[in-house]
Amino acid sequence: MPALTEKHRQRYDRQFRLGDIGEAGQRKLLGSSVLVIGLGGLGCPAAIYLTAAGVGRIVINDFDTVELSNLTRQIGYGTEQVRQSKVDSMRDHLLHLNPDANVESVGHVMEADELQRRVAEADVVVDCTDNFSTRFAINAACLAAGTPWVSAAAIRFEAQLTTYHPRDAQSPCYRCLYPEGTEAAESCLAEGVLGPLVGTAGCVQAIETLKLLLGIGRSLVGRLLLFDAMQMSWHEIRLKRDPGCPACGDSPQAATS
Amino acid sequence: MARITFTGNVQPHVPCPTETIPGDSVADALGTYFEHHPLARGYVLDDQGAVRRHMVILVDGIPIRDRARLSDALARDSEVFVFQALSGG
Ligand SMILES: [Zn+2]
Numbered sequence: 001m002p003a004l005t006e007k008h009r010q011r012y013d014r015q016f017r018l019g020d021i022g023e024a025g026q027r028k029l030l031g032s033s034v035l036v037i038g039l040g041g042l043g044c045p046a047a048i049y050l051t052a053a054g055v056g057r058i059v060i061n062d063f064d065t066v067e068l069s070n071l072t073r074q075i076g077y078g079t080e081q082v083r084q085s086k087v088d089s090m091r092d093h094l095l096h097l098n099p100d101a102n103v104e105s106v107g108h109v110m111e112a113d114e115l116q117r118r119v120a121e122a123d124v125v126v127d128c129t130d131n132f133s134t135r136f137a138i139n140a141a142c143l144a145a146g147t148p149w150v151s152a153a154a155i156r157f158e159a160q161l162t163t164y165h166p167r168d169a170q171s172p173c174y175r176c177l178y179p180e181g182t183e184a185a186e187s188c189l190a191e192g193v194l195g196p197l198v199g200t201a202g203c204v205q206a207i208e209t210l211k212l213l214l215g216i217g218r219s220l221v222g223r224l225l226l227f228d229a230m231q232m233s234w235h236e237i238r239l240k241r242d243p244g245c246p247a248c249g250d251s252p253q254a255a256t257s
Numbered sequence: 258m259a260r261i262t263f264t265g266n267v268q269p270h271v272p273c274p275t276e277t278i279p280g281d282s283v284a285d286a287l288g289t290y291f292e293h294h295p296l297a298r299g300y301v302l303d304d305q306g307a308v309r310r311h312m313v314i315l316v317d318g319i320p321i322r323d324r325a326r327l328s329d330a331l332a333r334d335s336e337v338f339v340f341q342a343l344s345g346g
Contacts, residue, residue: 038346040346041346042346043346127346128346129344129346130344130345130346131344132342132344135344152346153342153343153344153345153346154343154345154346155343155345158343159343160340160343176319176320177313177320178313178320178342179320179324181310182310182311182313182342183310183311184311184342184343184344184345185309185311185341186311187344187345188345193345198345198346222318226264226340235264237264237315237318237338237340238317238318239315239318239319240317240318240319242319242320244322
């Protein structure tokens with residue numbers, strides 16, 4: 001774990017004061033590595049808070065460019081970044097925020113072997129994508145590498161969040177919950193999404209990621225959190241690992257199907 | 258017997274209050290539920306009676322296996338949750 005400088009002590013003072021973090025926790029964060037996949041309404045606040053908190057290495061991934069219609073929720077970008085690459089804009093933003101951070105940007109869609117390598121290098125993966133097929137790929141890579149991942153999705157006034165932890169025998173995986181072939185009925189493009197709603201979900205992802213990195217608190221493993229902003233209510237559904245799951249199940253036959 | 262709950266993101270479209278309903282299988286219990294709330298059926302099931310591809314039905318925390326006929330068994334106090342899988346980010 002890296003030693004702390006006087007600058008670190010000043011910058012992270014309010015985190016130091018949290019008994020569950022302290023100096024040892026801050027050094028742990030500075031020595032940690034996180035992979036944030038997707039830099040939209042979830043990924044912007046998640047990457048920003050994780051960088052601000054002093055996570056030492058942040059790998060950010062998105063192939064897209066900023067559009068004017070992103071700016072209601074994608075708070076890492078300004079009007080002058082429209083049509084620029086999201087990863088480049090976000091990298092500038094993060095380094096401006098915290099020059100200590102080691103930020104690597106990946107501006108293309110990762111093929112399976114690159115995804116596998118980067119997931120294995122990360123302590124936690126933050127899933128801020130907007131589609132099921134990428135989540136199935138993240139699930140497979142995280143299961144193979146044993147890397148925990150914090151997943152969220154949102155539309156309109158609703159968000160869903162959970163954590164999958166392949167090294168926790170009780171943890172379901174994404175494939176336990178969603179069969180291959182799951183399709184979105186609706187998209188934010190067609191249905192719309194409220195900026196602070198998706199931002200709240202991204203902030204919860206950042207909190208959950210920090211807890212996992214620090215090894216503190218109760219994680220969201222085995223719980224699907226549903227946030228309904230219209231009712232301003234949180235609801236929790238218990239999830240179990242499915243022993244018959246084709247991705248993480250007990251039987252070798254199931255595991256290969 | 259099962260307590261059937263539809264999560265918030267289904268309810269704006271169709272009325273589907275939480276109800277406790279007898280039944281040995283998901284098909285039994287949901288069949289009765291949809292008699293009480295006919296509009297909910299088409300939101301969850303397609304015209305063949307199979308679960309739509311964006312819907313998830315959990316029985317005691319695990320998704321049902323038989324998405325075509327919903328033959329998964331219910332215990333005496335099973336909790337059935339019906340929700341829509343979201344993907345946006
Ligand atoms: Zn699984």
